[in-house]
Amino acid sequence: MNKKAEKREVAMAKILNATLDLIARKGLAALSHRSIASEAGVQLAMTTYYFGTIDNILVEAFREYRKSMEPVNMGIVVSYSELLARCVDDQNELADRDAYIEGLADIFAQLIDTGPTTRLRQLQIECQYLYEQHPSPALAKEIQSYNDELTGHAREFIAPLATRSPDLDAQMFLWMIQSLEFSQVTSVGIKGQSSRDVLVRMLRGFLV
Known part of the structure; x- marks a missing residue:
């Protein structure tokens, strides 16, 4: 057996x-x-x-993909925790907002701007799944669960900035990161600026 x-x-x-x-x-x-x-x-x-069925294979394959992303996402969370510890005061309030914004942009720029070689396969797979127009109900549920997890992390990253619309800002931040990442594996890219510059400008815009 x-x-x-x-x-x-x-x-x-x-x-x-x-x-x-x-x-x-x-x-x-x-x-x-x-x-x-x-x-x-x-x-x-x-x-x-x-x-x-093929639908069952797609669901199980997406779960395997999600497992492969756990080290990547955990590394981001660890880097975020270290950044936050450097930027808060004794009352756990954000003491250096600019340093936090710059540091947060650095974390994701390192992930995005290193090029697609290290994460090419992961990005190609995620792009296909997240842009699937007609997923089965079971697959749609799995994708939504994964997006909810990512959105939860994004809320953690935005929360210290105390913006006026933290939920919306978190979702916009996630969308921008995904757009920058997927531009590495699609024919549409953001030209002329590094991902870091784009993210810094966006994060500062949340405070206006």
Whole structure:
């Protein structure tokens, strides 16, 4: 039974990794049981046997993608915590707003402006999922859950600035970061300015 379970786990992992690789290279439209099985190097019947439908594969693959993002998102949270500790006074009030804005922009610029090489596959996958126009209800729920998680982090980042519309500003901040990131893997980019400059200007604008 242990060998059978191990074989099952290996086959499922191959199928999900193959699905994510296809999404990164060719997009969601390229997915079929046949293309996934061929990419994974497994028998065609195995994709149906283990997952049933393409929609089920997409949901499970998105969950795997989300796991791969945990170290990235946790690194951002740790950097944010360190920045906040440097910028607050003894009463935990933001003492140096400019330093906080500059530092927050630095954190995300380091993630974005290093180029797509380190996170190319992740960005290609996320862009395909988040811009999917007709997700199944189950996939839409997973994507919304992930967006809610990211929005929650964005609220934490914006909260110390005590802006007039913190929820809206957090959502705008998240949208801008995603736009800057996705510009690395799409034909539409923001030219002439670094991501850091864009983010600094946006964050300062929240205070007007």
